[in-house]
């Protein structure tokens with residue numbers, strides 16, 4: 001963290017921010033820690049169990065996440081809805097928000113985060129179908145630049161039955177609140 005703290009101090013100084021007041025003398029260190037927290041994926045392991053005859057869609061909705069756009073390193077925040085149709089196994093439910101967090105806590109673009117969630121779930125679980133819908137607000141688009149406060153971006157990724165079967169996909173989109 002020493003190098004990052006020094007770099008943060010240099011950046012703040014270059015921007016004309018005083019880092020020598022009582023309030024701001026530890027700001028470079030806090031800034032370095034905060035940015036490391038936002039850009040370092042936590043460890044991730046998957047736990048699965050036998051499906052025991054369960055064949056219907058499993059939907060985990062309203063999963064909150066915070067990521068940072070790789071263009072401005074500013075946060076984008078929102079929710080993900082992740083669904084799958086089991087083949088042989090089901091996944092430990094908490095592992096789905098953990099998977100979302102694993103994909104979010106790194107410099108990202110929303111589209112790639114969405115497909116990474118799908119592809120990692122496919123790799124670890126091999127289900128019959130996957131649907132991912134991510135809805136987010138980008139502060140690089142609301143707090144600065146175009147200042148489109150309240151604009152939300154929706155991205156989706158599908159695989160297997162959710163990709164091929166329009167009725168199944170429509171059922172997922174209704175669950176994910178895609179129309180709202």
Ligand SMILES: Nc1nc2c(ncn2[C@@H]2O[C@H](COP(=O)(O)OP(=O)(O)OP(=O)(O)O)[C@@H](O)[C@H]2O)c(=O)[nH]1
Nearest residue numbers: 069070071072108109110111138140141144145146
């Ligand atoms: N597709 C995509 N674009 C993103 C995402 N996050 C940020 N961006 C965009 O990345 C683009 C970078 O454009 P540039 O023109 O290089 O940067 P800029 O001058 O800061 O652009 P403005 O934001 O329009 O002021 C902007 O249009 C951002 O809105 C994302 O997750 N997905």
Ligand SMILES: [Zn+2]
Nearest residue numbers: 069071072140
């Ligand atoms: Zn951005």
